[in-house]
Amino acid sequence: MVNLNSVGGRVPLVLLLLRLSIFLVMLVWTLDKFLNPIHASKIFEAFYGVSGIGSAVVYGLAVIQLLIILGFVAGFQKTWTYGAVLVMHGASTLISFPRYLDPLATPNILFFAAWPMLAACFGVFYLRDLDNLWALDKHQPGTQMNH
Numbered sequence: 001m002v003n004l005n006s007v008g009g010r011v012p013l014v015l016l017l018l019r020l021s022i023f024l025v026m027l028v029w030t031l032d033k034f035l036n037p038i039h040a041s042k043i044f045e046a047f048y049g050v051s052g053i054g055s056a057v058v059y060g061l062a063v064i065q066l067l068i069i070l071g072f073v074a075g076f077q078k079t080w081t082y083g084a085v086l087v088m089h090g091a092s093t094l095i096s097f098p099r100y101l102d103p104l105a106t107p108n109i110l111f112f113a114a115w116p117m118l119a120a121c122f123g124v125f126y127l128r129d130l131d132n133l134w135a136l137d138k139h140q141p142g143t144q145m146n147h
Contacts, residue, residue, distance in 0.1 A: 015131035018120045023073040025117060026085060030069060033062035047095045075135025078128040086121040093118045 003009040033040045037058035045051045065088070071081035093114040102108055124131060132138045 011127065011130050012133045015124055015127055016133040016135075018124050019073060019075070019131060022085060022089075022117065022120055022124065023069055026065070026069045026072070026088070030062055030065045033058050033065065037062075047092075075131060075137055078131065078135070078137055082121075082125040082128050086118075086125045089114070089118055089121045 037055040040058045040061075041053045041055075044053045068081055068084045068088075071077055072085050096111050096114065099108040099111040103112065
């Protein structure tokens with residue numbers, strides 16, 4: 001039973017909720033690649049300057065992303081999966097930088113939601129050794145277990 005009156009009980013709960021909400025956003029992005037690969041191709045062209053990405057490549061990237069986010073939500077191999085989610089979201093946040101220079105143009109204001117999510121991704125990564133609720137990997141190597 002988690003003691004929600006102690007910091008040791010509250011922090012893992014907050015990390016779990018952050019992990020679940022980050023997963024939800026990343027799942028929608030991943031499903032978009034499976035269900036609408038043309039949209040994903042247009043995003044790669046518009047934001048990353050990579051044109052001509054075919055559906056097979058998009059599906060391949062979607063499979064890789066799905067495996068990463070499933071590991072992330074399961075709390076598996078935290079350093080790698082949490083780090084990969086942080087890098088993926090960080091790249092998409094930073095690549096959108098021109099949108100932040102004109103925040104009131106439609107739909108640029110929506111891009112600002114990426115910053116708190118990036119902070120959440122960093123927080124979950126940085127505190128991954130404390131993220132033990134519903135996590136396959138309860139403790140990271142090198143951390144002490146309190147008995």
